Amino acid sequence: MGDNNSNSSDVSGSSLPSGFEYWRKNLCFMTNMGMTETERDEFAVFKEWRDKTKSCIKCEEWRDWVLDYSPTVTFMQDQITKIGGNINKTNIMCDICDESKGGGFNPQLGILLCANRLGSKFQLEDTLAHEMVHAYDHCKFDVDWFDLRHHACSEIRASSLSGECRFTRELRRGAFDNFMKGHQECVKRRATMSVMANPKCKGQEQARSVVDQVFQSCFSDTRPFDEIFR
Incomplete structure (x- = not known):
């Protein structure tokens, strides 16, 4: 988690394409023309x-920005510190996620932000607050x-308090019907989706x-x- 250069040994060196050469090779790759199979495999990596x-x-740029300037995130960071926790940029990691989620929390490792699922610093802000x-x-609390x-x-509280269920976020998701049902229905829906991912849930x-x-x-x-912040 959080190793942004995990595949760099496969592609390191002075021959990496950039600028016009990258554009040319990407066009060949997309059209499946002008490349051998070996060249296609190497370019795909x-x-x-x-x-x-x-x-x-x-993602890391946005993370650092919200840690400095987001009132919600800085408040939460301070409150966690006051009760003996420590959440900072060293244990808030950006990585690529296979799952359709924006992030996750692990008691031993910290917070994961899914770089490929977060389209703006404000979406990252809500995810990090969650x-x-x-x-x-x-x-x-003694959470199991x-x-x-x-x-x-915890999912109910996170969805309600993070800002992810305020009406502007619901509208941006295209969930107009859900927006009309109100804040509590959004919280219930998102909490239910999260609990469904629990291995103990049937x-x-x-x-x-x-x-x-x-x-x-x-x-x-x-x-x-x-x-509640709305």
Whole structure:
């Protein structure tokens, strides 16, 4: 996780194409013309590494910016520190993710930001705030992440407090019907999707049921904020 140059040994050297030469080779690659199979394989490795590196560099730039200038992120970072945690750029890692998610939290490793799933610094800001709520909960409460009720509670809080369910984000997702249903419905929907990914969860019906069971108490708990940010 977080090793932006994991494939650099495969493509390092002075012969890497750039500028016009990269454009020419990419055109050959896309049209399947003017390249041998060996050249195609070599260029495919380089292209994958190049795209990954560019994505991760941009992700790290956005990460550093929000750590300095986002009121939500800087507030969460301070609150985590106050209860004995430590979330900073050394354990907030950018990498390429196979899954369709924006990020993740691991109690031992820190926070993962999925560089290939985050299209702007403001989307990264919401994602980082979401994962920081999980980090806060892990430090503040005795969270068992394999207990579906515990997991659901933290997901409800993270979706509600991070800003990812404010109406502008819902509209940008094209979820007009969901926007009309309101903030709480967005939180329930996104929490259910996250709980479904828990290996202890047997499917959507169980995830939705668990979210409903704990929703009111967990949604009402806005710590460390005084109120919900919308």
